[in-house]
Amino acid sequence: MENKTHLFQVNLKGMISLLSEHIYSNPNTFIRELLQNGIDAITAIRSLDESFEGKIEVTLHDDGTMSFVDNGIGLTEDDIHQVLTVIGESSKRDSFASIDFIGRFGIGLLSCFVVSNDIIFETRSAMNKQAIRWCGKADGTYETTIIEDESLPIGTKVILTPKNEWRHLFEYESLKRNLRLYGNALPHPIFLAQGEVREQVNESDPVWLKSNASREELLAAGRKEFHSSFLDAFPIKTDCGKIRGTIYILPFKTQFSGKLTHKIYLKRMLLSEEDCNLLPSWAFFVKCILNVETLSSTASRESLVNNEELQKASVEIGTALKEYLKKVVQTNPDLFHKILETHYLHIKAIAAEDNEMLSLFMDTLPFETNKGTRNFKSIRNSGATVYYTPVLDDFKQIRRIASSQGMLVINAAYTFDETLLKKAAKLFDFELEKISPSYILSSFKDVSYADHPEYTDFEALCNELLKPMGCICQLKFFTPEDTPVIYVASEKTQPDTGKKGSNPVSAALGAFAPKKVQKTMPTLCMNMNNELVRNLVGIKNTTVFESIVHILYIQSLLLGKYPVNDEGMHLFNTSLYRLITMGMHDILGLIHEN
Secondary structure, eight states: OOOOOOOOOOOHHHHHHHIIIIIOSSTTHHHHHHHHHHHHHHHHHHTTOTTOOOOEEEEEOTTSOEEEEEOSOOOOHHHIIIIISSTTOOSSTTOTTGGGOSOOSSOGGGGGGGTEEEEEEEEEOTTTOOEEEEEEETTSOEEEEEEOOTTSOSEEEEEEEEOGGGGGGGSHHHHHHHHHHHHTTOSSOEEEEETTEEEEOOOSSOGGGOTTOOHHHHHHHHHHHHSSOOSEEEEEEOSTTOOEEEEEEOSSOOOTTOOOOOEEEETTEEEESSOTTOSOTTOTTEEEEEEESSSOBOTTSSSBOOSHHHHHHHHHHHHHHHHHHHHHHHHOHHHHHHHHHHHHHHHHHHHHHOHHHHHHHGGGOEEEEBTEEEEHHHHHTTOSEEEEESOHHHHHHHHHHHHHTTOOEEEOOSTTHHHHHHHHHHHHTOEEEEOOHHHHHHHSEEOOTTTOTHHHHHHHHHHHHHGGGTOEEEEEEOSOTTOOEEEEOOOEEOOOOSOTTSOHHHHHHHTTSOOOOEEOOOEEEEETTSHHHHHHHTOOOHHHHHHHHHHHHHHHHHHTTOOOOHHHHHHHHHHHHHHHHHHHHHHHHHHHHO
16 A cells, blocks of 8 residues: 655644743733844844844834834745744754854744734845735735835834734833833844834843943842842853853842742843743842853743753852852951841752852851850850750750750751751761750769669659659759759650661561651659759648649640640649648638637
8 A cells, every 4th residue: 555645734723822822921922022033133134244233123003003123134035935934944943153043943923923813024135135025814824925115125024913902012111111021131222113202122231241340230230120139249151051140149038949030031032030940959049130142942932941051051150159159258258247147048058068168158157056046166166066956846845954954956957957067077077966855864863762762752653643644754863953843755766676787688678667666755854953842752741742743744844835735724723723722721720820
């Protein structure tokens, strides 16, 4: 059987729907596409004459139409049939200087069909001087006509009549705003006219691209672009991607999960207001205005292709950020401390992945401790061993206990903190020890039951009273003496079997078996240095004894900032009421005796 070859058929209406609903994120895209075509046409003619001065003229007419005119190279009749009517074809893809062009996908002009049912395309080519009019319709048909008017200049004019639902995009202020949004950094002037009014809407030579711009000029440009002040600004330049622009240091704290607005340009045409994966993952403390020259864009030209080149460019930007911070540390300590105070979490993230930055910044980084927030230099100088806990609940317990023992403990429950401490221990060669509440409890001095046999009965009675609370009692000597009890919550521990390596096979299989986690009992630690607790040992009245133990238990929860439920508060109130009532009876008895 003979095989037959067939051509794909393209439904233009379906293609326009695809463009408007899936490829392009908003209908304003047609402005960007017209600007791109105009600038590329000017770039093409400048390859023949470097001194050529290009420009774009956009005019709003009384009949509601808009004309978009560039004085670029224009198209021949062959170009029109090949480029304008073949989906996916581009006159720039195979050009010897295609790297200089913004658009290379051959779908840009179709975006005009999103806002207009008809496109009139008039062009005179610099190559053969012939003028042609192309009229395309959204139903997929088009007509071409030779224009005999010799006065038609070299270049291209696109005329659009807006659909009713998109007329607001063709109003003067709306058009001006969008021309400026996409084309403000383009190197050729863009003029907008309506009636007697004509003005240039772009800067052509923005400050943020100037290599000799001062810090004050860059900060002023940042305020204008982002409507915000910044702590600092510095220029950036990369080899990969040929990126140039300015990075701004934010004056406020940001979250790692938050999204920031940036300005990313491709060949000086606005590409996106997101970072397009150019910034490293930890760089949430900056905004940037960057122009990319040699990286590839996606078909929608709203982002960059995430390839190896882009990843290399991102590494270069990350290196530049690190070098900037190193320079600020050395040349402007006051500014660095402002940056550190605001963005210490992000600087911790940088230090956690880079040993050089860790060495440079570690001593300045703040950490929460049981004695307040301190920089790491003061923590290192406080003792031979640095203590920390990576569990927030443990730190809440340890905070009060450790302070009473004169210990300094870091709360390393925050992102990056434990990683930083472990890396710093190797780098600075100090002793680092992870501790838990039970560690603090075990450091307290034990009582001698042989010297004080009464302590055995006292502890047993306390244990019996605390059993309904799921708590045990321990007697210890600790400071400060005015603290009668300390509550230590339960914690999970991994049992040590003591049989490591005795059976390699079972050891290997054990790695995949469920871990048996032991849970220690909450402990009420009685301070035998405290006068109230010592006197409690000798109390024989059961009601008084039980009431005081219950009150001490609830007090320890409150002091440790643990939640106390309704049942606990009832126990506390009942015990207090008993003691008050008994005291009142004793007082009344004395009164009657007298």
